Amino acid sequence: MTxxxxxxxAALAWRQFEASxxxxxxxxVIVLLLVAVTASAPxxxxxxxxxxxxxxxxxxxxxxxxxxxxxxxxxxxxxxxxDLDPELAAIYGAMDGQLSxxxxxxxxxxxxxxxxxxxxxxxxxxxxxxxAPARDAPLGQLVLAADPRVADSVxxxxxxxxxxxxxxFFDFKTGEHTTEAAQVxxxxxxxxxxxxxxxxxxSIRFDNAFEFPVLLSGTFEAADxxxxxxxxxxxxxxxxxxxxxxxxxxxxxxxxxDPRSVAILTDYNIAHHTAIWLPxxxxxxxxxxxxxxxxxxxxxxxxxxxxxAQSAQHCIATLTLHSEATPVxxxxxxxxxxxxxxxxxxxxxxxxxxxxxxxxxxxxxxxRRKAGLALAAARGASGRQLRGIGAIEGLVIGVPAAMxxxxxxxxxxxxxDPVSLLIPALVTLTxxxxxxxxxxxxxxxxxxxxxxxxxxxxxxxxxxxxxxxxAALSVFLLLQRGLTVPDGSAAGDPLLAAxxxxxxxxxxxxxxxxxxxxxxxxxQAMRRRRGLTGFLGSIRSVREPAAGLAPILALVVGVxxxxxxxxxxxxxxxxxxxxxxxxxxxxxxxxxxxxxxAQRRExxxxxxxxxxxxxxxxxxxxxxxxxxxxxxxxxxxxxxxxRQLRPELPAGLDTKKNGAIPVVVSGDLAVxxxxxxxxxxxxxxxxxxxxxxxxxxxxxxxGWVMVDKAFSSEIAAVDFRPRLLLVGLDPGASASTVVxxxxxxxxxxxxxxxxxxxxxxxxxxxTVTGLQVALLIATLLVGxxxxxxxxxxxxxxxxxxxxxxxxxxxxxxxxxxxxxLATWELAPIAAVSLVAGLVLGLALPFIVLGSxxxxxxxxxxxxxxxxxxVLAILAVAVGFAVVxxxxxxxxxxxxxxxxxxxxxxxxx
Numbered sequence: 001m002t003x004x005x006x007x008x009x010a011a012l013a014w015r016q017f018e019a020s021x022x023x024x025x026x027x028x029v030i031v032l033l034l035v036a037v038t039a040s041a042p043x044x045x046x047x048x049x050x051x052x053x054x055x056x057x058x059x060x061x062x063x064x065x066x067x068x069x070x071x072x073x074x075x076x077x078x079x080x081x082x083d084l085d086p087e088l089a090a091i092y093g094a095m096d097g098q099l100s101x102x103x104x105x106x107x108x109x110x111x112x113x114x115x116x117x118x119x120x121x122x123x124x125x126x127x128x129x130x131x132a133p134a135r136d137a138p139l140g141q142l143v144l145a146a147d148p149r150v151a152d153s154v155x156x157x158x159x160x161x162x163x164x165x166x167x168x169f170f171d172f173k174t175g176e177h178t179t180e181a182a183q184v185x186x187x188x189x190x191x192x193x194x195x196x197x198x199x200x201x202x203s204i205r206f207d208n209a210f211e212f213p214v215l216l217s218g219t220f221e222a223a224d225x226x227x228x229x230x231x232x233x234x235x236x237x238x239x240x241x242x243x244x245x246x247x248x249x250x251x252x253x254x255x256x257x258d259p260r261s262v263a264i265l266t267d268y269n270i271a272h273h274t275a276i277w278l279p280x281x282x283x284x285x286x287x288x289x290x291x292x293x294x295x296x297x298x299x300x301x302x303x304x305x306x307x308x309a310q311s312a313q314h315c316i317a318t319l320t321l322h323s324e325a326t327p328v329x330x331x332x333x334x335x336x337x338x339x340x341x342x343x344x345x346x347x348x349x350x351x352x353x354x355x356x357x358x359x360x361x362x363x364x365x366x367x368r369r370k371a372g373l374a375l376a377a378a379r380g381a382s383g384r385q386l387r388g389i390g391a392i393e394g395l396v397i398g399v400p401a402a403m404x405x406x407x408x409x410x411x412x413x414x415x416x417d418p419v420s421l422l423i424p425a426l427v428t429l430t431x432x433x434x435x436x437x438x439x440x441x442x443x444x445x446x447x448x449x450x451x452x453x454x455x456x457x458x459x460x461x462x463x464x465x466x467x468x469x470x471a472a473l474s475v476f477l478l479l480q481r482g483l484t485v486p487d488g489s490a491a492g493d494p495l496l497a498a499x500x501x502x503x504x505x506x507x508x509x510x511x512x513x514x515x516x517x518x519x520x521x522x523x524q525a526m527r528r529r530r531g532l533t534g535f536l537g538s539i540r541s542v543r544e545p546a547a548g549l550a551p552i553l554a555l556v557v558g559v560x561x562x563x564x565x566x567x568x569x570x571x572x573x574x575x576x577x578x579x580x581x582x583x584x585x586x587x588x589x590x591x592x593x594x595x596x597x598a599q600r601r602e603x604x605x606x607x608x609x610x611x612x613x614x615x616x617x618x619x620x621x622x623x624x625x626x627x628x629x630x631x632x633x634x635x636x637x638x639x640x641x642x643r644q645l646r647p648e649l650p651a652g653l654d655t656k657k658n659g660a661i662p663v664v665v666s667g668d669l670a671v672x673x674x675x676x677x678x679x680x681x682x683x684x685x686x687x688x689x690x691x692x693x694x695x696x697x698x699x700x701x702x703g704w705v706m707v708d709k710a711f712s713s714e715i716a717a718v719d720f721r722p723r724l725l726l727v728g729l730d731p732g733a734s735a736s737t738v739v740x741x742x743x744x745x746x747x748x749x750x751x752x753x754x755x756x757x758x759x760x761x762x763x764x765x766x767t768v769t770g771l772q773v774a775l776l777i778a779t780l781l782v783g784x785x786x787x788x789x790x791x792x793x794x795x796x797x798x799x800x801x802x803x804x805x806x807x808x809x810x811x812x813x814x815x816x817x818x819x820x821l822a823t824w825e826l827a828p829i830a831a832v833s834l835v836a837g838l839v840l841g842l843a844l845p846f847i848v849l850g851s852x853x854x855x856x857x858x859x860x861x862x863x864x865x866x867x868x869x870v871l872a873i874l875a876v877a878v879g880f881a882v883v884x885x886x887x888x889x890x891x892x893x894x895x896x897x898x899x900x901x902x903x904x905x906x907x908x
Contacts, residue, residue, distance in 0.1 A: 032401040037405075042414075044414070047412065056765070062232055071276065102319075103278060110293050114279065118276070118278075119276040120274070121265060125143055126144075127139075129202055129204070142253055158219045161185060162258045165183070180213075183257070187219065201216075286415070331856060346564070358430050360792040362431060390437075398429065464509045478850065559786075561841070563876055568775060572771075579860030584755045586645050588735050593747075599746055603741070606741045616724070635704050657689075661684055663689070787887055827884075834884070
């Protein structure tokens, strides 16, 4: 290598780097970790939110998830685009074409999530008379069905598919009935339960008293039993069975007509309707799309589409499609919005600590480069050139490390979003900015900092006042705003994100102002004690403090974030526990088709059962006053038994008050109808005596009225047939044993649920699990950053410490005293920062959680109360104390290796 090449700018820069490359490598590693985390976090959140959508919306049964609607028009005659064969297209083409056009007209991204439409025409129930019934045979009912694509869904087991009906049941000219029978096919299960043999003819009669013969041409099974088709139409494979234990059972089967025979439903004025559904699949939907899809689904449900076919009756109807996935999507979006708010709180701290660590690293590099920079300045380099050298070195450190960090984030399989690289880009440029800012320019003359007198920037107090004022303003705005219901925005709340950092900076200002006063008092105390170590260590900490803003910020942020995280853990857990218990409503919840009086008595007699409260949902009823009518859900309960589980309910709910029926209503109805004087259902006057939260274990929806079973006959058109039982257990009783006995009594359709089941289900949701992992990662990350900050502080102050130790060791101080003096360098400020961080961490939940809605996580009706886990907070304090102690031990280890002769020779 020539002399010119050895003296080139690049060669000199490389030689300077090699002379002290440790700090630069350390800074590059920190940038690599920070970029990897900040670049991976948005991609990981994308996967997390997609998993939440799949878990919540995709987990819905197709009966509630798919877009569904009904029309009274049968799909008869008319032209339209269809993939059916010509004969069927002549009948169903109009319906096919209209539904295909409807799907094609849906806006994106909804259209890409919706499958091809299906439809099924069915009649009302007709009595099917067996010509030779057995003595104990059940009563039979038949529903006629027509589906142009039925051949794709069934497999004929016995007999044959039904033939088209080409005749007439009734001759309108002569008034005579014909004997030609319509042919149907039943599922094997329905035919067996109805005791209907293939080839047997039965007479069916509809409500309009019209009667005609029906021949069972064959039986079938599902071609794919797991198909959503059968989930949407379950009564076709398995007949409906009504058996209240008091009368003859009624078996209702559904029989397929030949698709070309659908005109039977209209030609003979048979009550019928056509069910239409479009499969809805959320696979691949992002959270940003979910917000739009929810709006599109709601608009679709509120906007009718003209659909129908020209016929003799000229049947044109308005079709509205709705999906029960809409409120679930809204709930997921709200949960994501709350997740973003909590993550903004949890990640703002680590980002602030990261900045402090990067500042310490830049300060260390500048310190190691000080001699070279002084030489360059002596040879004519300007301050701008010296700062430019720092900026270039920062880019050389940051850019390659950032590229590796971004490359690591690509391993997460998520769509790329350029906006997600904004924070990694800022992290990449931070070393360059810090090195340029910490470069002393041409002011490289060494100065003493331990001789007392005012030090530091003269306008420091102005900056401190601004920081404290901004922190106070952020707290004021948060407290004034109160609880903010999530709006579904994917972006975090800037005020929530800024408040913890501003509060941490304000705490640091307080520590930096109060710490010297406390240390001065400690110095006076040490002055009166024997021994040099305590007094020398305290006076040196006052005159030449080892810690500046950066390590204090790292420690305060680290401890406060960890404290906040454990409080958040505890608050979420207690909120989930409370919500799980409220949603179930008792020690055990049993659901079945219906529970007879005898079954309820048997369940109540099981070992371990304390009480059984029966609940029946009678559907929608009109609630009226003198001017307004609103549909509400009517819940019929046994209040006498329910009060044993819910003592907060008032007594006397089974007795009329001044001729009015006492009722309990949901909280929203209590507010909306508070001024109403006369409320009625089915002309029966009501008296509202209490209200309850939307989630009570009885019904999770809003808009309901609860009445005692004694008055159900006055309000409802059906008898009391409870489908839900709330079971209170004796202390120590086994819920699984009671469930086994209750299932045996209630039958195979009986399902059970306990608070533990509900709590486990809530905690297993992806966002709750992901939030817990994120809080844990944030805690570990700030712990690591605190350790690095303390170690870097020790290394930065090593030269001054070594000069002092070298001097006092030559004066006779022992090695043990020297190590104690090194401990004084960091221990006091670490202890003060630890206390300040704990205080801030305890205050943060009360300041910021009032603006974060945690109900989407807990699924509870009320915001969970803040839970302070004392033992966990003590563990955090001990953990950070151990981290600081380890860093101090490293400083002590450095103090042991001081060479007095060499250090004094190189000193000032």
